[in-house]
Amino acid sequence: MNDPVLALTLGDPVGIGPEITARTLAEVAGEDGHHGVAVGDAEALRRGARAAGLDVTVREVSDFATPPAGPGVIDVLDTGVLGADVPAWGTVDARAGRAAVAAIETATRAALDGAVAGVVTGPINKEAIWQAGSKHLGHTEMLGELTGVTRQDTMFVVRNTEVPGHHLRIFFTTRHVSLRVALDQITRERVGRSIREAATALRIFGTPEPRLAVAALNPHGGENGAFGDEEIEHIGPACDDARAEGLDVSGPVPADSVFHQGLTGRFDGVLSHFHDQGHIPAKTYDFNGTISVTVGLPILRTSVDHGTAFDIAGSGKADHGTMLSAYRAAVEYSPSVPTIRTTYGGNA
Known part of the structure; x- marks a missing residue:
């Protein structure tokens, strides 16, 4: 898209979202x-700008x-949930949760309608949105329902x-579940599906011939079953299946080295299997x-x-560094929006 317009949701209005949004918009204005x-x-947003000391x-x-x-001018589409009555900083508040959800809903509708090229989201507080009546575990699940997709x-x-x-x-085979549940979800079918989805995403976002590494789950890749058999029964066979389909997949690669190898250029992507396995190195x-x-x-x-x-x-x-990076990434990825719509529009 030429000259993309992006919607930046404030996240929870009593967290750091308004401040980092204000700082980001002020920097790119x-x-x-x-x-x-x-x-x-x-x-x-005004209160966030004042907290940041922005003129x-x-x-x-x-x-x-x-x-x-x-x-010197930053724009806001006012959702009008709170008005002048913004709750105190740093408190879990159902009103703040409602405001966060309303912003996500408004921005998502705009993206679906083509009014904006994409959405850049600030951080939300899960307890606050739950108090506001949301049943979702977080942003990802909420966006899935709003856009009508199941995966x-x-x-x-x-x-x-x-x-x-x-x-x-x-990438992640499992997301917001306990570690015990995540372990039970590591199956050949699920890992295989995650490999294919990761390869598709890498192509959409600028890597025509992606090299994907699949992390092992157990120490030293399981040591041929001495430390667990998930690599033998599920992860390894899923990698074999993907290679048979023509995908450039390596693995399972011990998790204590695979991220370093990815960062130094050996791989374009790494499939991790549970939340912290991927979050901690990043x-x-x-x-x-x-x-x-x-x-x-x-x-x-x-x-x-x-x-x-x-x-x-x-x-x-x-620090607004991540918000600024998310904004600039959305600008960079905006030419992929037509492909994103075509590829994922039927995911219902």
Whole structure:
């Protein structure tokens, strides 16, 4: 898309979302080729801008087609949930949860309608959205329902400064479940499906001939069954199946080395099997630069990979690096939107 317009949801209005959104929009204001519009309560964004010490004007717009005003002006599409009554910083509050959900719903509808090229989401507090009545485990599941799809996955993008132009993508066989449940979900069928979905996502997001590594689950890859048999019974056969289909797949590769190999350029992507297996290396390597992309949706959605940081909300200490990276990634990926719609639009 030429000159993409992006919707940036504030996330929980009493977390660091308003501050990092304000900082991001202030930094990119006046740049050519794209336009970011915050979605959420205008007063929450203003309060975030004040907390950040920004000298900017927060302009309320009625639609996403309003042309940008240039440096020093950041735009917001006010959802009007809270009005002037924004709850105290850093508190779990059902009102804040409702505001966060409303922003996500508004931005998602705009993306489905083509009013924006994509959605960049700020962090939400799960307890707050649950208190507000949401039944979803988080953003990903909520976006799945809003867009009418049944399969959606997370792709982390880790930008490696040591290998110019190389971005490692990390995928997940399981997501928001306990480790015990995740272990039970590691099957040949599920791993195989995740391999194929990861390969598809890598192609969509700029790697025509992707090299994918599949992490092992057990120490040292299981040592031929001495430390567990998941590699023998499920992960290894799934890799064999994928190779038989013509995919460039390596694995299972011991998890204590596979991410290093990916970062140094041997692989374009790594399939991890449970939440922390993929999150820990990404956030340790580059906490403020790693971003999340939801694949499987018929819309482009990028996101920060951190939480609401209630402990520093309102203090002016929040680092907006991940939000800025998520925004710039959405700009970079916006030409893929037609392919995203075509590929995932039938995922219902």
